[in-house]
Amino acid sequence: MTETTTNKAQTTAEEPNTPAEFFKDWSFEHWAYLHGKPKASAKFKTYPEDFVVTENLGFDLTGEGENVFLLIEKTQLNTQQVCEYLAKFFGRRLRDIGYAGLKDKQSISRQWFSVQMNVKQDVDLSTLGTENIKLIEHSRHIKKLKVGALKSNHFDILLRDITDVIDTIGQLEKIIKQGVPNYFGLQRFGFKGNNLNWADRMSNGEDIKNKKIKGFALSASRSYIFNQVVNERLKQNIFTTPINGDVFILNGSNSFFSQDVDDEIKQRLLENDIHISAPLFGKGEFETKGQILELETKIANEHANWQQMLIEQGLKQERRSILLNPENLTWQVKGNDLLISFDLATGCFATSVLRECVDFIQEYS
Incomplete structure (x- = not known):
């Protein structure tokens, strides 16, 4: 230690x-590396749009029930801040707001939330949203959203000013084969x-x-x-x-x-x-x-x-x-930048993938 x-x-x-x-x-x-410490370095999370994560519930919403499910796109907000906004917007207790996992503040995150509400209560969502909170879609469901109730998360991550793109791609190829x-x-x-x-x-x-x-x-x-x-x-x-x-x-x-x-x-x-x-x-x-x-x-x-x-x-x-093993791992070279996309099961960390392919300054969110 x-x-x-x-x-x-x-x-x-x-x-x-x-x-x-x-x-x-x-x-x-x-903490040791599987593929050796990367030779290349890069800028990470320079802007919120450099780190985009989208939740995949992995189950169909019923369209009815006492829980309103909301797919929210949040920018530079943590999950708790969105929960507090939703509780105030709907006039509910904070414990009536459900979510599946915490998402980075320094990012654009498309995240599901649930709000417990009477099945007969009409919901006006026309004014829901702020500069940093956007409603993408909504539906009702019979159960509250609980922590961990996700199949996976999809990541689109832009690494800027990579010092050695070729080495980074080589590391990514090893990750595809060996995780x-x-x-x-x-x-x-x-x-x-x-x-x-x-x-x-x-x-x-x-x-x-x-x-x-x-x-x-x-x-x-x-x-x-x-x-x-x-x-x-x-x-x-x-x-x-x-x-x-x-x-x-x-x-x-x-x-x-x-x-x-x-x-x-x-x-x-x-x-x-x-x-x-x-x-x-x-x-x-x-x-x-x-x-x-x-x-x-x-x-x-x-x-x-x-x-x-x-x-x-x-x-x-x-x-x-x-x-x-990251699923659907792909990348696009954009000059000295690299856009990396992959899916991870819930509970796994994108930064654990990135640390094997490039050296970056860790962000704390």
């Missing part, structure tokens, strides 16, 4: 009773890793009353342990190599199983029918055995306070694929 301590005077001014060791700037540069590590993106950890600082404070006994911050802390600590396991497998050159004791996860599913490695397992891995998995830590025993169990246990034990916190907060042991 690489980290530095920030200026104590600056960080303790707002939280005078919090020990200085809980104010750290976390570095994530040690990328399924790291949680830096957005998960907050500005300079501050969500991990909250995790440290919480795991050391501080009562975090803000539910949003509490959720960020739990999610960030769990994700960090996962990323550390992925990094270690890359360092030990066993990222794509199945080991007896591994746990495999079905492609596009949360279902997992353990089985000795044989020709069938190797073939299913090659066909992307299954993937090697790593733990999302919580209550319960690791499903792995032998060498892999030792690896996962060692890394989890390096964060014993986080382990205990996650268990006490009721999170259960889960698994996640260590490999991410």
